[in-house]
Amino acid sequence: MTSYQQKQWIYTQRPLGRVSEQHYQLKSHRYAPQLANNEVLIETTLVSVDPYMRIQQSEKPTWEQPHPLNTVQGAATVSKVLLSNNDNFKVGDLVAGYTGWQTHTAVHGSELQKLASDIDPTTALGVLGMPGRTAWFGLMEAGKPRAGETVVVSGAAGAVGSLVVQFALKNGCKVIALAGTSEKCEWLEQLGVQHALNYKDFDNASHLADTLASLGGVDVYFDNVGGFITDAVMQSLKLHARIVICGQISQYDGGLDNPAQGPRFLHQMLYKRATIEGVLARDYSHRMDEMLRHVGPWVAAGEITFKSTIVEGFELLPQTLGGLFEGQNTGKAIVRI
């Protein structure tokens, strides 16, 4: 029986602040699985790194119980089939699954989706995967943008944000994109946003709020970041503004378990009869096909730009996760093995 050198990142310790390598243990051993009926042995080539992973490491329950300790870090992956005991998969097939931070594993075929050989496999982790679904339904269903309205996106150069920006533009909206480097802002301008703002150019929320007000105020806010950017938007809402909470990445270094203080803003909701809605990708999992019917043709026609920051090396997974909270990635963060 052939054996493989299986490497795994085991989640061993709950981070209190920034997550890093010290919260994981790298294991490596020979692996010679006996495939059960309908199982497939895969070798992972692309591993997803997403901000939600840090939420699942919070001490308190979030949308579920915390990620269990001493198990392989969960993650979406793209892999190739090495051995197959399942008629739907043959050796060499490219598959997407949720198989975590490990190089090899045996998995039941029902847990895998076969990828077409003619598409960029990174799309399965981005525009045609979970981030695309989050961006599409979060913006269109919770945000309800109308043509001509102003959509503000925080974390606009990220995996979800950069798609929200483009979906809003396709919908005829004016887009104000917030990101943390001038390079990101330049890219967002290339994508066609009317205003790309580097939030680091603003001393405080009032300063940013003044700028947002001078640009006409906010109809829809798609929030990936929270913190002072959100404080500023709350002061700049237009009547019946819709706020979509997709992430609060500025708060993930411990602020979820022990919330930071910020200015109270609920009176603004009253003044503007505004709404806030939290959205989570999994609530739309059963509508993946619907998203693909909208977005798939745009991707095939090259009308949607998707970017990945690809880090080479399985060993770099924990630090790539930590790097999300420093804004190191543009577009989707992926580790290639």
Added chain:
Amino acid sequence: MTSYQQKQWIYTQRPLGRVSEQHYQLKSHRYAPQLANNEVLIETTLVSVDPYMRIQQSEKPTWEQPHPLNTVQGAATVSKVLLSNNDNFKVGDLVAGYTGWQTHTAVHGSELQKLASDIDPTTALGVLGMPGRTAWFGLMEAGKPRAGETVVVSGAAGAVGSLVVQFALKNGCKVIALAGTSEKCEWLEQLGVQHALNYKDFDNASHLADTLASLGGVDVYFDNVGGFITDAVMQSLKLHARIVICGQISQYDGGLDNPAQGPRFLHQMLYKRATIEGVLARDYSHRMDEMLRHVGPWVAAGEITFKSTIVEGFELLPQTLGGLFEGQNTGKAIVRI
């Protein structure tokens, strides 16, 4: 021509903290109006005192520009007709209007609604007026309560809150009512709430959150108060909770212009896919009849309890307004002239 001693409270100075007599000037002079076509001279008997008045004194625009200085304080009133140049009104008629803090005024008949002679005139300022409309549409349309769900109401013994409580009970909900004295809590228990909590019994938001969690968590939160009560509810939400922001009375002593700090909570919206919506009575003004069709028969049948705290004396208007922010009233605060 008959003349009258007209007294008026003129709003002269913007409060920075608690509003009081020093922000008003009491004027008194002889008044002998010449009625124009369709005008009516009224003598006011009941004057409404509402928390929203303090919002309109904020420095920054709210849902409109600030209440103008050096004008009569705006307010809903009940009055009787002294003279009439309008075929729809005769001397002695009881009328509701928005004629402000003054004892007498001439007003166009189109600005007045005639009240039936057989109803308690305080209802025009409460259950069958603006507070009733706010409670009904805020709860039913924004809160969308389903039978069996848990509705938490802050400021539950107030003009709006005590109606929300009763509408929620009629809707088959379990109600947790929050108020600030044991007398108020006893009254709320008489109204039938499952749990009446005196928020002053809780040291901090975590303590209150633990209690709310032990009672099963929150499906709908109707918020009149804000501050630490709201902080606690945000930690106790159930999946798809709906939060209705009707008021933030704990923040009205200056916290609207210069927001206080509180714990960030938007990650909870994500965890629970919860929504927040701000509601304002005026958005439902055109649907007053619809509210009356629902609530009017309950009032006529004695199925809704409405209470007023009636302060005797025109001179006490400013301090009655300030007293709202100390929780002095149970039910609707009214000054009788």
